[in-house]
Amino acid sequence: MSSATVTAVHDSSAPGAQRFTLPKFGMLVFLASEAMLFAGLIGGYIVLRLAQGPGNWPPPGAPEIGVKIPPTFLNWVMIINTVILLTSSLTYHWGETRMRKGGSGLLGYGLTALFGAIFLGVQAWEWLHLKHEGMWFDTYGTYGSCFFTMTGFHGAHVFLGLLAILLVTWRAILRQMQLFSGQAPTGSHTCEELTGYYWHFVDVVWIFLYSILYVL
Amino acid sequence: MSTATLTHAEAHSHHDHHEASGWKKYLWSLDHKIIGLQYLFGSLAFLFVGGGLALLLRWQLAFPSTQVMPDGNVGNPLSLAFINPQFYNALFTMHATVMVFLVVMPVLVGAFGNYLIPLKIGCGDMAFPLINELSFWVWLASGLIMLAGFFVAGGAAAGGWTSYAPLSSVAAYNGTKIGQTLWAAGIFINGLASIMGAFNYITTIVNMRAPGMGFFRMPLAVWALFITAFLLLLAIPVLSAAGAMLILDLNYGTNFFNPAKGGQPLLWQHLFWFFGHPEVYILILPAMGMVSDILSVNSRKPVFGYRAMVYAMIAIGFLGFIVWGHHMFVSGMSLVLSAAFGVSTMVIAVPSAIKTFNWLGTIWGGSIRFNTAMLNALAFVSMFVIGGFSGIFMASTPVNIFVHHTYFIVAHFHYVLFGGSIFAVFAAIYFWYPKMFGRLLNETLGKIHFALTFVFFNLCFFPMHNVGLGGMMRRIADPTVYEHLRALQPINQFITLSAIALGFSQFVFLYNFFRSLRHGEPAGKNPWEATTLEWTVDSPPGHGNFATTPTVYRGPYDFSVPGHGKDYIMQNEPPEPDYPAGSPARLRPTPAG
Amino acid sequence: MSKFWRFCRVGVPGALLAGASTGGAEIRETGVWWLPRNVSHFGHEIDFMIYVILWITGITGILVFSTMIYFIVKYRHRGGVGAIHSHGNNTLEVVWTTIPVFIFLGLAIYGNEMWGRMRMQKAPADALQVAVVGEQFGWNVRYPGPDGKLGKMDSHKIGKDNPFGIDPNDPDGRDDFTTYNDLVFPVNRPVQLHLSSKDVIHAFYVPEFRLYQDMVPGRVYDFVWFKADSVGSFQLACNQLCGQGHYKMFGKLAVVSDSEYEAWAKGKAPAATASLGSSAENVATVNR
Ligand code: HEA
Numbered sequence A: 001m002s003s004a005t006v007t008a009v010h011d012s013s014a015p016g017a018q019r020f021t022l023p024k025f026g027m028l029v030f031l032a033s034e035a036m037l038f039a040g041l042i043g044g045y046i047v048l049r050l051a052q053g054p055g056n057w058p059p060p061g062a063p064e065i066g067v068k069i070p071p072t073f074l075n076w077v078m079i080i081n082t083v084i085l086l087t088s089s090l091t092y093h094w095g096e097t098r099m100r101k102g103g104s105g106l107l108g109y110g111l112t113a114l115f116g117a118i119f120l121g122v123q124a125w126e127w128l129h130l131k132h133e134g135m136w137f138d139t140y141g142t143y144g145s146c147f148f149t150m151t152g153f154h155g156a157h158v159f160l161g162l163l164a165i166l167l168v169t170w171r172a173i174l175r176q177m178q179l180f181s182g183q184a185p186t187g188s189h190t191c192e193e194l195t196g197y198y199w200h201f202v203d204v205v206w207i208f209l210y211s212i213l214y215v216l
Numbered sequence B: 001m002s003t004a005t006l007t008h009a010e011a012h013s014h015h016d017h018h019e020a021s022g023w024k025k026y027l028w029s030l031d032h033k034i035i036g037l038q039y040l041f042g043s044l045a046f047l048f049v050g051g052g053l054a055l056l057l058r059w060q061l062a063f064p065s066t067q068v069m070p071d072g073n074v075g076n077p078l079s080l081a082f083i084n085p086q087f088y089n090a091l092f093t094m095h096a097t098v099m100v101f102l103v104v105m106p107v108l109v110g111a112f113g114n115y116l117i118p119l120k121i122g123c124g125d126m127a128f129p130l131i132n133e134l135s136f137w138v139w140l141a142s143g144l145i146m147l148a149g150f151f152v153a154g155g156a157a158a159g160g161w162t163s164y165a166p167l168s169s170v171a172a173y174n175g176t177k178i179g180q181t182l183w184a185a186g187i188f189i190n191g192l193a194s195i196m197g198a199f200n201y202i203t204t205i206v207n208m209r210a211p212g213m214g215f216f217r218m219p220l221a222v223w224a225l226f227i228t229a230f231l232l233l234l235a236i237p238v239l240s241a242a243g244a245m246l247i248l249d250l251n252y253g254t255n256f257f258n259p260a261k262g263g264q265p266l267l268w269q270h271l272f273w274f275f276g277h278p279e280v281y282i283l284i285l286p287a288m289g290m291v292s293d294i295l296s297v298n299s300r301k302p303v304f305g306y307r308a309m310v311y312a313m314i315a316i317g318f319l320g321f322i323v324w325g326h327h328m329f330v331s332g333m334s335l336v337l338s339a340a341f342g343v344s345t346m347v348i349a350v351p352s353a354i355k356t357f358n359w360l361g362t363i364w365g366g367s368i369r370f371n372t373a374m375l376n377a378l379a380f381v382s383m384f385v386i387g388g389f390s391g392i393f394m395a396s397t398p399v400n401i402f403v404h405h406t407y408f409i410v411a412h413f414h415y416v417l418f419g420g421s422i423f424a425v426f427a428a429i430y431f432w433y434p435k436m437f438g439r440l441l442n443e444t445l446g447k448i449h450f451a452l453t454f455v456f457f458n459l460c461f462f463p464m465h466n467v468g469l470g471g472m473m474r475r476i477a478d479p480t481v482y483e484h485l486r487a488l489q490p491i492n493q494f495i496t497l498s499a500i501a502l503g504f505s506q507f508v509f510l511y512n513f514f515r516s517l518r519h520g521e522p523a524g525k526n527p528w529e530a531t532t533l534e535w536t537v538d539s540p541p542g543h544g545n546f547a548t549t550p551t552v553y554r555g556p557y558d559f560s561v562p563g564h565g566k567d568y569i570m571q572n573e574p575p576e577p578d579y580p581a582g583s584p585a586r587l588r589p590t591p592a593g
Numbered sequence C: 001m002s003k004f005w006r007f008c009r010v011g012v013p014g015a016l017l018a019g020a021s022t023g024g025a026e027i028r029e030t031g032v033w034w035l036p037r038n039v040s041h042f043g044h045e046i047d048f049m050i051y052v053i054l055w056i057t058g059i060t061g062i063l064v065f066s067t068m069i070y071f072i073v074k075y076r077h078r079g080g081v082g083a084i085h086s087h088g089n090n091t092l093e094v095v096w097t098t099i100p101v102f103i104f105l106g107l108a109i110y111g112n113e114m115w116g117r118m119r120m121q122k123a124p125a126d127a128l129q130v131a132v133v134g135e136q137f138g139w140n141v142r143y144p145g146p147d148g149k150l151g152k153m154d155s156h157k158i159g160k161d162n163p164f165g166i167d168p169n170d171p172d173g174r175d176d177f178t179t180y181n182d183l184v185f186p187v188n189r190p191v192q193l194h195l196s197s198k199d200v201i202h203a204f205y206v207p208e209f210r211l212y213q214d215m216v217p218g219r220v221y222d223f224v225w226f227k228a229d230s231v232g233s234f235q236l237a238c239n240q241l242c243g244q245g246h247y248k249m250f251g252k253l254a255v256v257s258d259s260e261y262e263a264w265a266k267g268k269a270p271a272a273t274a275s276l277g278s279s280a281e282n283v284a285t286v287n288r
């Protein structure tokens, strides 16, 4: 019965949630496109890196960013930064759960915004640090090009995500104020859900980027 | 239950935006029909820009300004002095860029995709009207950015529409740093518009079909646009990534494509063609879908092998992602890889064969009405077949060693792109114009336009096969500098004259188009006696399309059903209890809703 | 030639078309509508393949178009005659899917077998080794000297002053000689090319050899080889867009008898150690 399944996506349990299925669906489809963007970048990276042959990556003299044992200072910074970004996904999720249960989710969202900002800040610091060490878009052959372009694309995504999270946080503040004045929070959760999808996606991309740029 | 949800979604889109009034409506509207028309007018305008560039480049080929005459005099009395070799390169680069990104893609996907999807699946608008309108303006901006290249220092990008690195990625080699950057930026921004459209279409088609409109009751035009949207979604971002690398290489000293610093020129080609091959199917699939509809309506017969058609298009979509290497057989990439791509390319011709035979099956036993739309649709089929045949030559790896980068290829892709896509666009315009503007186009003018276009198209592009096999390279500003090509010059001049005639034939179309807006015969709801949902509403449809959400009871092509008075049954016509047993109309399950 | 003639030549293409072969100064040996003459050993096979596909597509085309025209005429709308009702036929679908599958797979396998022989098989040991390196906008060519050995090319060493990427201390390279835009090949002897580029991508294209190969900078291609089986003079064309001078990046190419080749080669002085191609003028001349 093909005809009966026409609007399967609409069939979610909570009646109020129905209105938001279209945007959620759309966001997921859009993220498939984003995934291909990073697939293109990562594919290019793999080609360029393999072309260098073993032992030439990173090229001699380039600042070390790869994870060492024991880890260097820079290693630690980026490990912690990665943990911070991943944690921000958890705090976001926590915020969403609180929000669904009738809370404001402010703490969760606020922490996410904070972690996101820290991540970007550290990333910016790393860029400046590496630039200071002589590595930039145009140095060390394709090594510099790949590193800065890929982290740059990701950073731009984090930045956009952070803007969305600031919006979400602002909405949480409004909800919290309603709670303080004794009302139950009103309004839809679409904005939060969409931002959540996007933010988790950006985190997953970082796992890939971290693995190939720093670990492997 | 599902019905309830749907009307809800629709009511939602109605209340969100009210119809704007007057001219404002045509600048900023959230109505998919207006956005479709914006795309239609935009891309028709660009057709004349792209065509104008083509005529200029053809002129140079026939009467090169660089030519040295037999008597030793430099120059040619008929040549245009401002077309120097660099400008010639810019001409074909921008000609192709305009035609691909600003004409065929937007007219098929932007104009007809927008106009037809909601009307054909029975909903009030796209899922995301705001993003839809945004995509139009972003698209327009991308076009202006690319064309701005003509007015900057160094001129427009001149590295071919394929912009192979390192020619494109090193300013010292191409001399068009700004133009090339604008090109890449334009491509990137154009991609944003495409992606916005793509996820909008997918969301709409999956979620907003009217009750009873199962996937296998969707008209093939919708199927085609659905599959095209997936191709856009997955192919375009890869080009965006490549474009970003190109901009960085060109302006910020990165080394992605710079062999001296470990970069790989072939990386550009792989990324470009990973996008590029799906792209050519993006340019033909919607055309195939719309032509299927038009053939069926005008043959008064269901599409032959509807499901085979759907599966063939899905197969084209999938296989389209694994054949890109056929553009690179002789680029020096791994020879084993070339062989593998040769096989996959041959395989992808199979679904096209299936489609061709089913089109023939569709007109078989029909009662064919030869209106202008039908003539253009039939021209599409035959020209696509010729273009496909030349594809087989090139897909054969040894033959490609000879014909690569010759006019044989130029002939191939104009047969599939003009002979295919553009004829389908004309067919679609003649077919859906009455729905869009409430008036019919003039049939006499339409047939004159068709005949002129068909004849001059073939006179223009068929000889290119011959000069290509004769050894003429593409992308050369002056063939007469080659001894072995000088004898071909009369053919080149003939091609140019045909191209000019082809170009000027389009004014008949233009005249017809604008005249009929006011003076055309009123069309009524369903001038072609077609069955799909868009023909159940007024022409042009009102805001929100359907007064009440239609319910669909049957497939899209119930023509000439035996035992039924009319020779067509609308998709929303409920089954009558008294159909003779065994009639297909009877056998359809009735929807739950 | 008179002004009048000139006007006719460019202004009256219809008349010209008739006088195609007499009007042009050069007479193509094979007419203007079809393949140029072929002089290479693999070229015959490529031509054969073209004819195979031409026959297949030709016959399919005749079938498709005659069916189409027949249907168009037979099933045109006539009063009183309705269309038949049919949604398709699965047997037919299977038939017209299977037949093309076999045809196309056959073509792919046959084509790749040929491809394997032309591209993946090593050149015979006695092949003359010739290096051709493209640059904007001309051809650097390097021939082995009396020792018959070409200096080893290293793509990393290719640069402004060293178009061939030769190690100056390589003894094989000492007696090599170079030319610019001028190639001579002996007939009936295999020639193996070493192709590369100094700047952008160029392509080695000689239609009479049925031969095209891109030359991507940063690599040296040594898998292209051929054997010319008759003498003649041709043009080597660059067939990959390489910038504003692309359209006139061509070289003189002659296939001559063995003795003529030897005589030609003897007259050439060994290149200077690092072997500089004389590429000075070419960038300037393309700016009109
Ligand atoms: C709408 C666009 C479109 C479409 C549909 C196609 C369809 C095909 N193309 Fe084409 N192609 C282009 C647009 C398109 N192409 C463009 C723009 C370029 C050049 C880009 C550039 O370099 O600038 C190009 C270049 C191109 C090349 C690279 C050439 C080169 O640079 O060396 C190749 C090589 O394999 C190729 C092959 C094919 C094949 C096999 C098909 C097949 O899908 C065709 C299948 C169809 C048929 C075969 C006809 C119908 C079938 C039958 C009637 C059945 C029976 C047939 C037989 C038994 C033979 N194309």
Ligand code: HEA
Binding pocket: B047, B048, B049, B050, B051, B052, B053, B054, B055, B057, B058, B092, B093, B095, B096, B097, B099, B100, B103, B104, B159, B160, B161, B162, B410, B413, B414, B417, B418, B421, B422, B460, B473, B474, B475, B476, B477, B499, B502, B503, B504, B506
């Ligand atoms: C959909 C795609 C499409 C379409 C419709 C066309 C249409 C035409 N193309 Fe196009 N072409 C390409 C896509 C397309 N082309 C691509 C992808 C390339 C490859 C580029 C590359 O190598 O990078 C190419 C390259 C290309 C070349 C090869 C250039 C070279 O390699 O050196 C030639 C040469 O003849 C050519 C000719 C034409 C002609 C005569 C038309 C005609 O059909 C055009 C007919 C004209 C009109 C429909 C408009 C009529 C307008 C007027 C009469 C107004 C005139 C006004 C003004 C002057 C402003 N094209």
Ligand code: CUA
Binding pocket: C134, C135, C136, C137, C138, C201, C202, C203, C238, C239, C240, C241, C242, C243, C245, C246, C247, C249
């Ligand atoms: Cu060198 Cu074209």
Ligand SMILES: [Cu+2]
Binding pocket: B276, B277, B280, B323, B324, B326, B327
């Ligand atoms: Cu392709």
